[in-house]
Amino acid sequence: MLQASLYMSYGNKGVVFSEYGPYWRSVRKLCTLQLLSASKIEYFAPMRREEVGLLVDSLKKAAAARDVVDIILDMIVASFDTSATTIEWTLSELLRHPAAMKRLQDELQTVFGLDKMVEEKDLFNLPYLDMVIKESLRLYPVGPLLLPRNCMEETIIDGYRVPKNARIIVNAWAIGRDPNAWSDNAEEFLPERFADTSIDLRGHDFQLLPFGSGRRGCPGMQLRLTIARFVLAQLVHCFNWELPDGVLPNELDMSEIFGLSMPRANHLVAVPKYRLRV
Template identity: 60%
Template sequence: EFIYPFDRDNVKAIMLDIFVAAIDTSLVTITWALAALIKHPRVMKLLQEELDSVIGKERMVMESDLSKLPFLDMVVKETFRLYPVGPLLIPHESMEDIIVNGYRIPKKSRVIINFWAIGRDPNIWSENVEEFYPERFIGREIDVRGQDFELIPFGAGRRGCPGMQLGLLTVKLVVA
């Protein structure tokens, strides 16, 4: 016997939450990416040139093309950096006393990661942190899948976004 009822209404509510989370976050990221490209025609021109040279004008971008579009990847990463959908990541609890960058965090403390501030930290991203500049990723193997602390739009570890692959694919295909 379950403590909480698990009926049709609960399943519908859970499915709606999952659907809205997937659609809304991708939509917001796509909107920010397109707005940034419109505001920065130089970047849009570079992206259009990459798409024209790799894909051409006769067909749409397909999933199999994405690995051949490094500038598109940089544009998406820069969008995640400057315009995070979730500026504060899901809270975590410290399992033990620890010191991080000189700060003592006692066991059982609630820790909230400010992803918005990380994306604007000049110690990580240089002086032009407020500028939409995808080229900052040239020569930097920064991954958005939770391995690199500088860019964790989907969170990391057990609390990472379960829809990360779908979200990345959707954003890249629509922006392209």
């Protein structure tokens, strides 16, 4: 793995694999200020609008032809790359939980009505959408083992001695499913568990770490959350979704491939039915 990261990042020159120090500080600053700042994210909103519009158009055609669609392929066509993993897992869980799908559609319908598509700028104050995304990232973190850490000085945590230079790997996937943190229903998809909590995704709540935590936490979080919220809201608002060939919600295959990222083992296939009046 170390060799692979060395090769993939041109000798650890990328921000992800470079060691903590002046070089990392300057590329990280470049990344957060020039590439992923709030104003840059805002600047590209029209491009996202156009891309999501193209995606909806292609799905509308599939719906008119009563086609089954392979969600992941459509996402790649619409160039949403890694966000597609989060969106695909979330849609899978919503298909397995029709009551949650209905609650999300109702929330979107109350805000946008059936005569209007979702607009990114109106995506605030949608508490159930936020809960759905948190719950999906809890169960399916895209970086399940975060980034390896190097212990800079010997330290004692909870009675365990961690020697200097120890390599630490944090299993965010296992933490997200730990019954001690989430109660006995930790394996269940239950967005409502976030209803009366202040747990958020910024890495302050250690039971939920899909974007990591601390100075090496993910600088792309805001961009990815913006895209995931927008695409998911649009897909759920514009279409009713069904599983093909009489597959029942509880029969949907949810196997995952474990690795650096954690996609579905088999792509999600589903049948869209357009539901808006525009």
